[in-house]
Amino acid sequence: GAGVSQSPSNKVTEKGKDVELRCDPISGHTALYWYRQSLGQGLEFLIYFQGNSAPDKSGLPSDRFSAERTGGSVSTLTIQRTQQEDSAVYLCASSTNGGANTEAFFGQGTRLTVV
Amino acid sequence: GENVEQHPSTLSVQEGDSAVIKCTYSDSASNYFPWYKQELGKGPQLIIDIRSNVGEKKDQRIAVTLNKTAKHFSLHITETQPEDSAVYFCAAINFNKFYFGSGTKLNVKP
Numbered sequence: 141g142a143g144v145s146q147s148p149s150n151k152v153t154e155k156g157k158d159v160e161l162r163c164d165p166i167s168g169h170t171a172l173y174w175y176r177q178s179l180g181q182g183l184e185f186l187i188y189f190q191g192n193s194a195p196d197k198s199g200l201p202s203d204r205f206s207a208e209r210t211g212g213s214v215s216t217l218t219i220q221r222t223q224q225e226d227s228a229v230y231l232c233a234s235s236t237n238g239g240a241n242t243e244a245f246f247g248q249g250t251r252l253t254v255v
Numbered sequence: 256g257e258n259v260e261q262h263p264s265t266l267s268v269q270e271g272d273s274a275v276i277k278c279t280y281s282d283s284a285s286n287y288f289p290w291y292k293q294e295l296g297k298g299p300q301l302i303i304d305i306r307s308n309v310g311e312k313k314d315q316r317i318a319v320t321l322n323k324t325a326k327h328f329s330l331h332i333t334e335t336q337p338e339d340s341a342v343y344f345c346a347a348i349n350f351n352k353f354y355f356g357s358g359t360k361l362n363v364k365p
Binding site for chain 1: 287291300304344352356
């Protein structure tokens with residue numbers, strides 16, 4: 141596609157429910173990143189994929205958070221038993237191969253509100 | 256791991272003035288330093304970047320400088336315009352991971 145696409149753009153869910161956030165990276169980009177941005181805050185790293193594998197999951201805040209990537213393309217971030225503190229904008233980015241000298245392009249984000 | 260610090264957190268300038276945002280990093284292995292602009296309700300957009308083998312890069316009104324010895328890099332915006340108002344993030348890339356600064360909210364007053 142022309143850019144990184146995320147869906148849904150907005151999600152309101154009840155506390156305790158599970159949610160799935162989707163990221164469609166730019167075609168051909170092997171590296172994919174998930175970040176979380178709380179209101180007025182900076183970008184918090186969650187997980188990094190190279191192809192279908194996740195060499196760095198160090199940013200996932202708890203075992204309620206998981207992510208997968210299939211076919212080296214689409215990625216899904218799943219949050220189980222959502223809590224109010226999970227409310228944030230979840231941003232996805234992709235780059236050609238990760239690392240130095242590779243520009244990362246961000247999607248518009250999914251705004252998650254847990255009520 | 257890498258630690259990126261960004262200053263100031265807010266910056267207010269008059270239209271036409273220059274704005275400077277500064278970042279420091281801790282790990283000398285970091286070798287790519289992009290800057291992102293984030294407008295309200297949108298994802299961050301890459302505006303300029305610099306690699307560790309370059310000291311300065313300019314693109315129209317935007318320039319970035321890098322001092323590897325001191326481990327700091329800066330964003331310079333000249334002749335600021337109201338549409339430059341946004342949050343700006345610096346980042347350092349280290350072992351395939353982007354480490355972001357905490358952001359600078361730039362307000363350009365007409």
